[in-house]
Amino acid sequence: MKPIVHTFLAGTAGALLAITAPTAVNAARGNETWRELDTLMDVFLKVRESYVDQVDDKKLIEGAINGMLASLDPHSSYLDARDSENMRSQTDGEYGGLGLTVSSDEGAVRVVSPTDDTPAARAGIKSGDFITHIDDQLLYGSTLNEAVDKMRGTPGTKIKLTVVRPGAPKPLTFDLTREVIKVRPVRWEAKGNVGVIRIASFNRQTGEATRQAVTELSKKIGPDVAGYVIDLRSNPGGLLDQAIEVTDAFLERGEIVSQRGRTKDDIERYYARADDLTGGKPIVVLVDEGSASAAEIVAGALQDQKRAIVLGQRTFGKGSVQTLIPLSADSGLRLTTARYYTPSGRSVQEAGIDPDIKVPQLTDGSRIDRPRLREADLRNHLIAEKKADDKLIEDDGKPDPRFRMTADELKKQGITDFQLDYAVKLVSRLGAKPVAPAQVASSNK
Structure with a gap:
């Protein structure tokens, strides 16, 4: 494979001629592209020859590449040897x-x-x-x-x-x-009869570690386990295949996510294949504005499949897929190639995942008034497909009476994480065993 410099400046020529030859319109567009490439080369030569300090050709070319990719969206980028190594180390954990x-x-x-x-x-x-x-x-x-x-x-x-x-x-x-x-991507603990699974990132170990967490919690709590809390707060995402593995652990069947490229036929769908490891126990998924990408895939899939209640704050809204394209032995291209959609066809891009129950983090006083930064705030972010809003209930803007406690009041009750405490209590109620009629009768005597 040719180095990226040759592909960018020289390799494009043959491709343009081959594609633009059939029609006069395409030929005109090809000529316009050639003029723009000539301008780029003119700028490169002028900077190389006349800039006040001598500059490295490689630095100039990489700068041009990075500028081109930065004009597309916030997640497309050129990867040199250092970037590639950094990405490998993060995904390896x-x-x-x-x-x-x-x-x-x-x-x-x-x-x-x-x-x-x-x-x-x-x-x-x-x-x-x-x-x-x-x-x-x-x-x-x-x-x-x-x-x-x-x-x-x-x-x-x-x-x-x-x-x-x-x-x-x-x-x-x-x-x-x-x-x-x-990076330990998954941690777990038992809170009474509720299993809490904290997923911090989606690296190569996340799917296996999640399955292990369910198994260990089932053993520790026993048959009286009420259900599970999956904590995806401040999870920046990671590997798509690991998001699919994690979701698959809690589904019997059905679609998990689809990714759709430039053309209407460029669609790839992913489905659940294994049994639900929890045996259908109630699940609450915790999310916040820092839950992004792979974390949103999990939350959106379990929400759409009616398998979990999503609780917390609206997520980050990164609904795009990046493909790693090798360019040479030590460089590559991270390019946005598709958008992903939840099983019901919702695009997560910009809007994110809205929780079923909006719960503020009352134990973090500074967080309540702190502005939320999401995908839609980033420069050159991809625009989502606009669809009709099917919400039946409008927000009246009034504070929810359930969330009027202050951080100090909660601290006195021993609550250091209000969202998690709320989720655990909700799962405990959902998973409570019904009282048999005979027991009800005896208790009423």
Whole structure:
């Protein structure tokens, strides 16, 4: 395979001639494309020859490629050897750093989510925070790769992050120590007769770990297990096949997700194949504005198949599929090639997944008033297909009387995570065994 430089500047020529030859209209379009490519080459040569400092040809070409891809959508990008290695380490589940998933937002570095039990999560960095300085050096104007490189380093070394949090009166400072980040994608615990499965990311181990979690919780709680809470909050997503595996663990049958490309015939559907490992026990899925991509596939599928109640806040809204296309031995292209849809045909892009029960996180006082940043806020995000709104109930804008407790009041009750506490109590009620008629009669004597 030719290097990407040749494909971009030279390899396109033959393809254009072959495609545009049949009609005069196509020929005219091909000529216009050639003129634009000539302009690109003219700019490249002028910069190379006349810029005040000598610049590297490779840097200029990669800059042109990155600019082209950035004009498409926030998730298409060129991957050099370093980027490819970073992606492999994250999907394999082990890398060095602070445990942050970040994105570029018009020149700023925005936190998508901190990974559970990492330096960033323990320090209190939150989804939606903007990292402005690293070791007192301004990040604005740096590339995302440069920012990530600065945050990664030798385990045990210190780093200082300055963060702007929407709604906070002044910047926050975090002094962190780098660690070897071994991402444990799934954790589980029993809360009374309810199994809680926390899925933090979708890497190569997530599907198997989820099945193991169900098995272990069933053994620990026993036959009286009321049901399960699947916690997908602040889960930035990951591998599509792992989202399908996780969903499959809770479904007997039916569609999980479909992905649809440019043409109407370019549709691929994925279906459940295995038995429901929970035996049909009640399920509540917890989501928030940091639940994205693969996490939204799971929540949307279980919601559409009437298999789970989705609880929390509206999700991030990343409903696009990225395909990794190798270009050379050490480079590749991450290109948005499709949108994905829930079993009922809903596009998650922009809108996200609306919970069946909207529950605020009352135990995080700053979160209530903090602006939510979602896919629709990103520059050049894909536009979703517009469909008629079939909601029957309009929001009257009044506060829900169920959620009037303050964080201090909840703390006195020993509740540190209101959404999780609400979900566990809901599952416990849904899974309660009905009382036999004879027992009711004896209790009424």
